[in-house]
Amino acid sequence: MANERFDSVWDAIEDTPEEAMNMRLRSELMTQITKRVENWGVTQKEAANRLGITQPRLNDLLNGRINKFSLDALVNLTGPAHFHIELILEDKEAAVA
Template identity: 65%
Template structure:
């Protein structure tokens, strides 16, 4: 069996380059959001109110359940968390 090398775990797991790119963006946003939320030192209920989501929804985010969030949903949470989101477009290698 030949060893394969991938740029990210998402490239190994997803079927297409587009799906892998979407998952990379979603996971990066989730990590940034989780770090910001944890820095607030608030309860999950308080943080959920601050972001305009339910506590169970916030719990899904904090537990890294990336499959439960679209890229749009995460971008919408970025504003209330105090983030500005920019997309960088590069030529494919």
């Protein structure tokens, strides 16, 4: 059996590159939002209030339950968490040509 190397754990466990990318993005957003909440140094109730979500939903976020959050839902939390998001698309076809 040959050892395979992957760029990320998501590439190893997801079925398609698109699914792996979605999980990488969700993971990064969850990590950054969690760090922000921890830096606030407030109760979960107050943090949930700031983010506009329920405390159980915040608990899911803080405990890394990634499958409970869509990419869209996490993007929507970046505003209340005071993040600015930019999307950068690289044209791989143009780079090859």
